[in-house]
Amino acid sequence: MRIHFIAIGGSAMHNLAIALHKKGYQITGSDDVIFEPAKSRLDKYGLLPSEMGWDAERITTDLDAIILGMHARTDNPELLKAQELGVKIYSYPEYIYEQSKNKLRVVIGGSHGKTTITSMILHVLNYYNRDFDYLVGAQLAGFETMVKVTAEAPVMIIEGDEYLSSPIDRRPKFHLYKANVAVISGIAWDHINVFPTYSDYTSQFDKFIDTITEDGVLIYCKADNDLNEIVEHSTARINKIGYAIPDHEIDKGITYLLPEKTALKIFGDHNLMNLNAAKLVCAQLDISAVDFDTAIASFTGAAKRLEVISADESTNVYKDFAHSPSKLKATIDAVKSQFADRKLTACIELHTFSSLNKDFLQEYSGSMDKADNAIVFIDLKSFEQKRMEPFSEADVRDAFANPNLKFFNDASELKAYLLSLNYQNTNLLMMSSGNYAGFDLPKLAASLKK
Known part of the structure; x- marks a missing residue:
């Protein structure tokens, strides 16, 4: 496969480019500016563009696909050339779905806690040497890249945010993944440049629930009243599992999960709710509560999250x-x-x-x-x-x-x-x-x- 990335320097974009390169795809890319750490990481794999800027000559009919990043504009010369030639154009969430459509897809949505919940799940799966693909929004200890896509892994864990997919695809990213198992961590108005009213924003989560596969599972925060109302009124044919803060105690600045009194390296009610969401997801992946607690004890948190x-x-x-x-x-x-x-x-x-x-x-x-x-x-x-x-x-x-x-x-x-x-x-x-x-x-x- 020959794939060209327009705006390859983005956080998710450059990680996906590296992941596909590792899978054996032939990858090229372009951008007008690339910052660290993306610049060094692309250079390490021979994927850093030789020159910055856009060049329509890079786009030919030999390409199997274009992956278009949000940083590009609708009048980008490479995009216009691809449209003229009829080259298939994907947003990165669309392409993530293409890479995972034959896998079990776990999608973590919500206004807050997405990265932490996703990171917790990855940590536990990694602890037990499970085979999985993933897309997460932060660099994690023990994981070289923020994206992994393989032919073999039976499951993919996806952090799914509600922002737009690409300059020419105005759908929220998490609508495109068609989750088998979904999480909504809560709803708090954000992205007002795209969703100018609270109602506009909350409706995206209602639509997300409708994208969950039939007989799939929705794991949601019961402490969020607005989310509760959306879930209760949803007619989607799915299984709904609510969660709240787990039993715990704090002693000398350390939080312990009860009743086993498992010492944690994280703290705060929001992180404890994130932990419960991750625990319920892992239960869907056949990891017992006891095994989850054993693994999560060594989780130190996602980058830049406390x-x-x-x-x-x-x-x-x-x-x-x-x-x-x-x-x-x-x-x-x-x-x-x-x-x-x-x-x-x-x-x-x-x-x-x-x-x-x-x-x-x-x-x-x-x-x-x-x-x-x-x-x-x-x-x-x-x-x-x-x-x-x-x-x-x-x-x-x-x-x-x-x-x-x-x-x-x-x-x-x-x-x-x-x-x-x-x-x-x-x-x-x-x-x-x-x-x-x-x-x-x-x-x-x-x-x-x-």
Whole structure:
């Protein structure tokens, strides 16, 4: 098979390119810019384009397929040439389905927790040397790539998000996988540039349920009232299994699963619910509850999900991918509950399209109230890059409804402020889907110790 990737540098795209290369396919690709780690990883496998930019001459009738990434535009010259020549064009979720249509497909959906649930399942399957393919949204310890596709594996575990599939396919990705076993972890409005109302957004999950294969299984979070209502009203011919927080206890900063008192390396109610979802999926894959608990005890978490940067007897520093209001609140709650005797300094970078929308900003009301010291940072370049109108410090304060909130839009001033604080018996939580204008978080954490 000869396959060309348009916008090969994307996170999922370059991983899929590597996975297909390993399968023996002939892969080429193009992009206008490729960042690390994608650049080095593509170069390692001889897949890095020799020149950046688009070139219609790369597209010929010898190609078996084009895989089109979201980074490309509808007027991309390579895309236009492929359409002119009639070369088959796939979005990457479409092609993932093509690679897995004869396998049992487990699809993890929901507004939050998808990567963690998927990672937990992969960890347990890997622990027992099970043969499986996968697509996950973060780099995991013990897994070289974020995508694996083979001819032999009987099952594929897929993290399925609700964002659009490609510039010419406006369907949400998770609608295309046709799950045999599906998870919905919860619903919290996001992607308002695509789903301008909450109703528009929730309807995508209703449609996702309808894509589950007949007599398939839906595993869903019972703690989410809106999700419960959608599931209850669904007429899909599927089996529905709800889950909640498992029995547990916290002792000296460690969470234990009950009744066996299995010590975990993760914490927080949201992670415990994620764990229960993963456990129910693994039960569908013939892994017993006891075997699951044995394996999950060594799970340390997905990258950037309450990832420990440094820790000692007085201060832990975490980074987390939290960016939406629900994720922000859940992450703060988790750290405060786990370390009830420590104060918490929590900083969120508003970086996504939704969080930089002045109307959506109101959804953050009260989301940082449990932090002892709440900080909001915005890199002004984010507004420019997204071509959005900046809002003021007053707008942020009003939206978060937190009179003690600190606001920064200069990275050097934020860093100076963080370094000026006393971290005795205090944790620091840095949350963003961006990079704090280039912050070196490990270096910052080391400086705090001094």
